[in-house]
Amino acid sequence: MLSRLKTALGALLRKTLVERELDEELRYHIERQTEQNIRSGMNPEEARREALKAFGGVGQAKERSRDARGVRWLEELWQDLRFGARMLLKRPGVTFVAALATALGICANTTIFSVVHSMIMRPFNFANQERLIAVWEGNTGDVNARGPVAPGNFADWREHNGACERLVAIEQRYFDLSDGDQPERFNGYRVTEGFFDMLGVKAAYGRAFLPEDSEPGHGRVVAISHKFWLRRFAGDPKVVGKALTLNGENFTVIGIMGPDFNYPYRGGEMWAPLVFDAKAGHDRERHFLRVIGLLKPGVGIKQARADLGEIARHAERQFPETNTGRGVYVYSLKEDAVRGTAVAAPILIGASIFVLLISCANVANLLLARAATRRQEIAVRLALGASRRRIIRQLLTESVLLGTAGGALGLLLSVWAMGTLSHGIPEDFAQFIPGYERFGMSWTVFTFTLLTSLSAGALFGLAPAWHAARTDFNDALKGDGKGGSNTGAGRRLRGALVVAEVALSLTLLIGAGLLVRSLAETLRADLGVRPENVLALQVALPPDGYREESQRIDFFTRLLRDIEAMPDVADAGAVNIVPFSMMGANTVGVQIVGQPTFPKGRGPIVHHRVATPGYFKAIGTALRKGRLFTDQDDARAAPVVLINEAVARRFFAGRDPVGERLKFGDGKRDTAEIIGVVTDVKNEDLEEQADPTVYAPFAQQPWRQMNLIIHARQDPASLASAVRGSVRALDRGVPVSYVKTLRRMIDERLSPKRMMTLVIGVFAAAALLLAAVGIYAVISYVVAQRTREFGIRLALGAQSGAVLKLVIGQGLKLTLIGVALGLAGAFMLTRAMSFFLFGVTATDPLTFISVSLLQAAVALLACYLPARRATKVDPLIALKAE
Amino acid sequence: MARKKKTDMLQGMLDLLILRSLRGGPLNGWDVMQRIQVVSGDVFRVIPGSLYPALHRLEASGLVKAEWGASDNNRRAKFYKMTAAGKKQLDAEWETWKRFSGAVELILRDA
Numbered sequence: 001m002l003s004r005l006k007t008a009l010g011a012l013l014r015k016t017l018v019e020r021e022l023d024e025e026l027r028y029h030i031e032r033q034t035e036q037n038i039r040s041g042m043n044p045e046e047a048r049r050e051a052l053k054a055f056g057g058v059g060q061a062k063e064r065s066r067d068a069r070g071v072r073w074l075e076e077l078w079q080d081l082r083f084g085a086r087m088l089l090k091r092p093g094v095t096f097v098a099a100l101a102t103a104l105g106i107c108a109n110t111t112i113f114s115v116v117h118s119m120i121m122r123p124f125n126f127a128n129q130e131r132l133i134a135v136w137e138g139n140t141g142d143v144n145a146r147g148p149v150a151p152g153n154f155a156d157w158r159e160h161n162g163a164c165e166r167l168v169a170i171e172q173r174y175f176d177l178s179d180g181d182q183p184e185r186f187n188g189y190r191v192t193e194g195f196f197d198m199l200g201v202k203a204a205y206g207r208a209f210l211p212e213d214s215e216p217g218h219g220r221v222v223a224i225s226h227k228f229w230l231r232r233f234a235g236d237p238k239v240v241g242k243a244l245t246l247n248g249e250n251f252t253v254i255g256i257m258g259p260d261f262n263y264p265y266r267g268g269e270m271w272a273p274l275v276f277d278a279k280a281g282h283d284r285e286r287h288f289l290r291v292i293g294l295l296k297p298g299v300g301i302k303q304a305r306a307d308l309g310e311i312a313r314h315a316e317r318q319f320p321e322t323n324t325g326r327g328v329y330v331y332s333l334k335e336d337a338v339r340g341t342a343v344a345a346p347i348l349i350g351a352s353i354f355v356l357l358i359s360c361a362n363v364a365n366l367l368l369a370r371a372a373t374r375r376q377e378i379a380v381r382l383a384l385g386a387s388r389r390r391i392i393r394q395l396l397t398e399s400v401l402l403g404t405a406g407g408a409l410g411l412l413l414s415v416w417a418m419g420t421l422s423h424g425i426p427e428d429f430a431q432f433i434p435g436y437e438r439f440g441m442s443w444t445v446f447t448f449t450l451l452t453s454l455s456a457g458a459l460f461g462l463a464p465a466w467h468a469a470r471t472d473f474n475d476a477l478k479g480d481g482k483g484g485s486n487t488g489a490g491r492r493l494r495g496a497l498v499v500a501e502v503a504l505s506l507t508l509l510i511g512a513g514l515l516v517r518s519l520a521e522t523l524r525a526d527l528g529v530r531p532e533n534v535l536a537l538q539v540a541l542p543p544d545g546y547r548e549e550s551q552r553i554d555f556f557t558r559l560l561r562d563i564e565a566m567p568d569v570a571d572a573g574a575v576n577i578v579p580f581s582m583m584g585a586n587t588v589g590v591q592i593v594g595q596p597t598f599p600k601g602r603g604p605i606v607h608h609r610v611a612t613p614g615y616f617k618a619i620g621t622a623l624r625k626g627r628l629f630t631d632q633d634d635a636r637a638a639p640v641v642l643i644n645e646a647v648a649r650r651f652f653a654g655r656d657p658v659g660e661r662l663k664f665g666d667g668k669r670d671t672a673e674i675i676g677v678v679t680d681v682k683n684e685d686l687e688e689q690a691d692p693t694v695y696a697p698f699a700q701q702p703w704r705q706m707n708l709i710i711h712a713r714q715d716p717a718s719l720a721s722a723v724r725g726s727v728r729a730l731d732r733g734v735p736v737s738y739v740k741t742l743r744r745m746i747d748e749r750l751s752p753k754r755m756m757t758l759v760i761g762v763f764a765a766a767a768l769l770l771a772a773v774g775i776y777a778v779i780s781y782v783v784a785q786r787t788r789e790f791g792i793r794l795a796l797g798a799q800s801g802a803v804l805k806l807v808i809g810q811g812l813k814l815t816l817i818g819v820a821l822g823l824a825g826a827f828m829l830t831r832a833m834s835f836f837l838f839g840v841t842a843t844d845p846l847t848f849i850s851v852s853l854l855q856a857a858v859a860l861l862a863c864y865l866p867a868r869r870a871t872k873v874d875p876l877i878a879l880k881a882e
Numbered sequence: 883m884a885r886k887k888k889t890d891m892l893q894g895m896l897d898l899l900i901l902r903s904l905r906g907g908p909l910n911g912w913d914v915m916q917r918i919q920v921v922s923g924d925v926f927r928v929i930p931g932s933l934y935p936a937l938h939r940l941e942a943s944g945l946v947k948a949e950w951g952a953s954d955n956n957r958r959a960k961f962y963k964m965t966a967a968g969k970k971q972l973d974a975e976w977e978t979w980k981r982f983s984g985a986v987e988l989i990l991r992d993a
Binding site for chain 2: 021022024025026028029031032033054
């Protein structure tokens with residue numbers, strides 16, 4: 001009694017399960033009956049009709065009533081899911097391959113989406129970020145100028161504009177921190193009032209700035225970055241309120257910023273209020289500010305552009321000396337922040353979608369082949385009265401389930417890939433990439449992955465499901481389980497999928513090939529320096545001392561003498577700005593004596609470097625003509641300069657520049673004689689032509705802040721502490737910072753390019769593999785279908801070579817169509833990559849040809865393996881198999 | 883009306899025949915039907931409409947146990963297996979049947 005009750009209760013609870021099991025049981029019965037009827041000589045249609053008649057029409061009624069109960073879709077979904085899962089588990093091999101292919105596609109998309117999401121779509125998370133803008137200066141007529149702003153112009157904008165609620169100026173600033181020991185130098189900013197408020201950023205500990213912090217005479221305060229706080233103060237919250245000696249003055253730490261606050265992405269560690277005195281506030285000559293603003297609600301960028309442009313035109317009339325030709329450029333803050341990374345986005349997204357499409361085509365092919373073996377099952381369901389829609393839904397549920405499984409696997413792969421990627425970019429470089437610190441898995445990324453997996457499942461399931469449901473069940477029940485999708489439509493569909501796979505894969509491969517060649521060119525290119533065993537250290541004389549130029553010259557001369565005396569040092573020198581260091585640039589206008597003059601402010605601009613005589617040998621920049629600086633080119637001697645080849649080309653085409661004279665645009669110095677030409681050093685991107693550069697001797701233009709360049713006999717890193725010691729021995733108050741080898745700086749500059757090449761390369765490799773598997777699967781299927789035919793051919797005396805040719809020919813045809821389409825696609829699409837290419841054109845014939853050959857070779861191999869099987873068919877077995 | 887009577891009369895016997903056919907080992911519904919039909923020399927034709935309700939009734943009363951498994955042609959099918967209770971029931975019913983049929987036989991022959 002009790003067990004009966006339990007069974008009844010269980011049945012009640014598992015009603016759907018019981019019902020579905022009953023269905024299956026009955027269906028099995030009808031199938032067996034049909035088979036028996038056929039064996040006893042009925043034709044299949046009659047056999048099925050009789051089987052159903054014997055059953056009393058129950059099944060048909062049942063299927064019909066199930067469709068009629070529309071509200072029970074959830075129950076049906078559950079049935080479909082369970083049934084789908086069972087069907088998938090029944091062929092674990094096929095399922096695993098399909099899930100793995102999906103996972104590759106999903107992994108590519110998830111990873112790229114998380115990159116794009118964190119670094120391009122939402123690089124930062126500020127309050128009101130849709131209203132934030134960046135404002136730059138530039139020559140009117142430039143398309144996308146982003147020049148720094150002069151304080152006087154900033155003051156105009158702030159006072160007169162009607163579009164912005166707020167405008168804030170930011171000045172990059174070095175802070176020398178001294179707390180008893182040798183000072184250390186940190187990058188930071190001074191910001192005008194309202195900076196943190198405008199961004200809606202609060203301090204993690206302590207507070208952000210208040211308006212009174214910017215009042216003159218108020219005590220000096222500083223907010224520090226989370227990273228600096230952890231490193232320097234081991235994360236002690238009691239640091240708030242502590243005094244710091246920065247640049248020789250006392251500052252109070254008032255706040256510690258949150259870990260994700262790094263605006264404006266220039267590796268800053270501290271923020272202090274910026275207040276202009278009356279004179280500095282009206283300066284329109286020195287351009288060094290970065291300006292950001294908050295638009296009034298309802299005001300658009302265009303309006304702000306017009307509004308600020310009007311002010312600039314007014315200033316042009318009012319201050320023709322300084323402002324003629326100066327315009328205002330307004331961008332959304334987001335656009336401004338991501339301009340360096342956004343160019344890569346379409347390529348990465350495109351490539352990842354290609355991988356996904358290839359994997360979908362692959363899985364669709366697998367499912368098509370499998371659908372053929374399931375024709376009878378489907379035919380029976382149709383015979384039992386299931387509607388085609390119901391069948392399609394069942395098959396789609398199955399493929400979406402497969403997509404989800406692949407997606408889960410892809411998500412795991414992608415967590416791993418993200419970890420690899422985030423370690424692929426050195427931290428010193430990453431801090432320049434907005435949003436980098438927030439890169440990784442998030443709910444948004446997860447949602448994206450889920451949606452992609454579901455759509456992928458639907459996408460690769462659609463064709464097979466539709467195809468299967470079109471099955472004519474009379475044929476299917478009659479047939480031997482292998483006719484069906486070998487009909488014209490099925491074969492064409494599978495062929496088209498393979499062609500698409502090959503085409504997409506080839507396009508990706510060509511893109512990757514171009515990037516690899518470009519990276520190789522970059523690595524091979526002559527940088528104009530010798531990166532091995534060179535160490536750079538920044539030494540900055542404190543602002544309150546060394547007022548006399550002779551003191552500075554004396555300090556660095558003695559320091560370099562000490563360093564050169566070290567046994568491990570081969571050569572040593574100093575320069576104001578190290579190539580590839582991302583320290584920025586110092587530019588100056590020049591005028592060649594004897595050449596036509598330009599109006600003020602419109603003359604040619606060149607990069608300006610100040611170097612000691614030993615610098616060129618230490619960094620490995622060779623002399624082309626004339627002579628290098630010597631110790632005799634000092635303050636008392638006549639002014640001299642060295643130029644690089646870019647300057648020689650630009651101003652002295654074909655003539656010998658040595659002995660010519662030039663004048664610096666600021667007009668404060670005497671004309672200088674050009675004494676020699678040195679080789680070009682590549683610009684910061686390592687790609688473009690070198691910037692025209694003029695070098696002046698340190699002894700004639702003694703900067704306070706110089707970078708020691710030390711060429712060591714072996715690993716230079718070990719020299720750092722000895723050099724620090726030498727600096728300390730000369731003056732305890734001089735900070736040493738930015739200690740880094742030249743090789744490391746170059747690697748940092750190369751890292752985005754390497755990453756891009758790596759990512760696209762991995763995508764292309766995955767695509768090639770998937771396409772090969774796709775071809776293999778299709779040819780294998782064809783061979784299996786035609787086993788009997790091949791057996792007969794061989795039995796009748798066909799040479800195995802002929803059979804081989806027959807099969808490979810079929811694969812080759814598909815491959816060649818795919819290659820042709822892929823070449824056309826690549827020809828159109830790789831142009832978009834020109835920006836990333838160096839030393840190779842977007843339609844490089846060598847890459848196009850060699851990659852096509854690779855693709856074709858892999859495809860041929862994928863055909864050959866199953867084709868060989870076709871030649872090994874034993875005619876007897878093949879015939880018996882029927 | 884007549885049909886219902888017939889079903890009622892046959893129900894006990896159908897249960898007995900099913901249990902008997904399961905004595906040799908687990909079978910699925912189709913096989914049970916075939917066996918009864920073949921062994922009886924086509925005298926008994928069990929229709930699915932009564933076979934499956936009977937099987938499920940037997941399952942519900944714990945005389946048989948059902949399990950999903952693979953049929954000889956590797957399709958998924960539900961197999962029925964006689965339980966210990968089923969075995970006892972079969973023996974008991976068989977005894978009853980023997981007595982009953984023996985009695986009927988006697989009457990038909992001698993009466």
